[in-house]
Amino acid sequence: MSQNVIVSIRNLSVSYDNIEALSDVNLDIYEDDFVGIIGPNGGGKSTLVKAIMGSLNHKGEISFADTLHKGRSLRIGYMPQVSDFDTRFPISILEVALSGLQSKRGFLNRYTQSDKELARKTLDRMGIADLADRPIGEVSGGQLQRALLCRAIISEPKLLILDEPTNFVDNRFEFEFYRIVKELSDHMAIVMVSHDLGTISSLVKSIICVNQTVHRHNSNILTAEQLENYNCPIQILSHGNIPHTVLAHHDGDGCPSHHLHHHDE
Ligand code: ADP
Ligand code: MG
Secondary structure, three states: OOOOEEEEEEEEEEEEOOEEEEEEEEEEEEOOOEEEEEOOOOOOHHHHHHHHOOOOOOEEEEEEOHHHEEOOEEOEEEEOOHHHOOOOOOOEHHHHHHOOOHHHOOOOOOOOHHHHHHHHHHHHHOOOHHHOOOEHHHOOHHHHHHHHHHHHHOOOOOEEEEEOOOOOOOHHHHHHHHHHHHHHOOOOEEEEEOOOHHHHHHHOOEEEEEEOEEEEEOOOOOOHHHHHHOOOOOOOOOOOOOOOHHHHOOOOOOOOOOOOOOOOO
């Protein structure tokens, strides 16, 4: 793990009305991170990533390394939970991807031909180039999630944050989706929220447990005991179509042989 911290979170607390969603969080994200965020429903996973994105009132400090700053914006790509995305907005799939070109925002700016070519290329990479002109209200949840990934990566961020990115993606594309995310992880730090430890473990290098408090675990394998210590009760799901190479090469250095993975080979 690199020692270069790109996001530093100190004494972060976030409350909604009278509910404290996050309490006194201290956490660092590194430039070569590939971390999974897990935790129970309502545990504060989305709150944590929204706080990083600067869209919530909070106590405490969140600071970013110089390498993440680009003019007045941050080189962070963010894919929200699809349920947080308003699909009544009358824009096309191509426009969703284009809207990730942050510096072009504002109605006086027009997208150039090369912006549009880049957006089409990105859609093509995610297998939805043929949907470019479709209004977002007329595509499936999974197709929208692919478009939202395009929007998140189109400006080549240094940090990519994904909030439950595959909830609506069909099984066939889910494998492809994770393959792309893994490829992206060679070029940028990735923080991915999932409620599914099985999937996360096979991909990521570290795990962050979030249940009002936050614990960082610098390995992709967690024991039941560790989950308990982290106050992180989660549901274990099974996934048969995800590669488990990371687990296959794990030599059990101090980790009990009972891993929390249920998958069919
Ligand atoms: P997760 O993403 O882990 O499911 P969230 O971060 O969405 O959890 O929510 C954490 C807690 O904050 C939950 O109790 C949720 O009900 C509450 N919460 C989230 N968003 C809001 C909001 N906009 N207004 C009030 N409470 C909220
Ligand atoms: Mg959430």
